[in-house]
Amino acid sequence: MRPTCCIYNFAMCFALWPYVDILPGLSELNVRLLEQNPVIDVPLSNENEDLSMDAGSIYKTISKNIREFLLDFHQKYGTFIPLVKSDLLKHLTKKMHKDLKDYEMLILELTIEEMAKLVNTVPYFEVRYKKHTLAMEDLATLANENWLNDQVINMYGELIMDLWTESKVHFLNSFFHKQLIAKGYEGVKRWTKQVDLFSKHLLLVPIHLEVHWCLVTADFLKKKICLYDSQGIGLQKVAVNILKYLIKEAKEKKRTAFEEGWTVLLLEDIPHQTNENDCGVFVLEYSRCLALSEPLQFCQRDIPQIRKRIYKELCECKLHDNC
Incomplete structure (x- = not known):
């Protein structure tokens, strides 16, 4: 079975990613995006099974590192207001020792998903x-x-x-x-x-x-x-x-x-x-x-x-x- 990833409206994600740096309080926006955009299962690869499994491994690793980064960031700053896209990409590149340029759409989707989970999780800051x-x-x-x-x-x-x-x-x-x-x-x-x-x-x-x-x-x-x-x-x-x-x-x-x-x-x-x-x-x-x-x-x-x-x-x- 091929691993799949959940993506939101593709055009919306593509338009949003370049502007992550200028969307203070992005987590609040993401809650609305999650509500308004149905989740679609899309295969990560159309190639052979081995490549798909490799993609699945990359998916899990990226997801784990994004979750850890955002959790630390949210605890340190209380919100995602000061989040800059380059901070996240630098962290992922350092952790994975890999050029992630081809994975920006996946990174955006996972980032939105994880940020939505962390909204209002800091009781007092x-x-x-x-x-x-x-x-x-x-x-x-x-x-x-x-x-x-x-x-x-x-x-x-x-x-x-x-x-x-x-x-x-x-x-x-x-x-x-x-x-x-x-x-x-x-x-x-x-x-x-x-x-x-x-x-x-x-x-x-x-x-x-x-x-x-x-x-x-x-x-x-x-x-x-x-x-x-x-x-x-x-x-x-x-x-x-x-x-x-x-x-x-x-x-x-x-x-x-x-x-x-x-x-x-x-x-x-x-x-x-x-x-x-x-x-x-x-x-x-x-x-x-x-x-x-x-x-x-x-x-x-x-x-x-x-x-x-x-x-x-x-x-x-x-x-x-x-x-």
């Missing part, structure tokens, strides 16, 4: 790092085109600061600017009680404007303040707010060299978003690149992958060396 705690609802803001929340922004900022033992970059909490506007310098004076901002090279200030995120930076070596706005709105007043704060902070800390000589720039030649939802992701990627002194060489089409990378970095509590 959270990430803790220093004073930060991310629940699943926080991490879920990295799926699709959701707006990022303060918890994700602030923990990622903590990871950025921890890139260096000498701590030359400081990331202010996303609530800082709101508190500054509401209560003035006295309202945020204690926020830097244990931090000498003027000993840093770079200050990163995420600004939450109700329905939009932007970033203000202060380069203490060049005494330059820059506004990075992925929508190009040009709200220069938020940069001026940070300038006024730094001047008062310099007077308070008796750092007279920083009381004057600042320039404020609204940067235009930077990556811009082409939708209404990804401003928070742009702020984090601006921050990451600037902290690492890397050029801003990303664009809107890179954002789905950047969201997945950020999700993984948050769960692993460290930034990846390679993007």
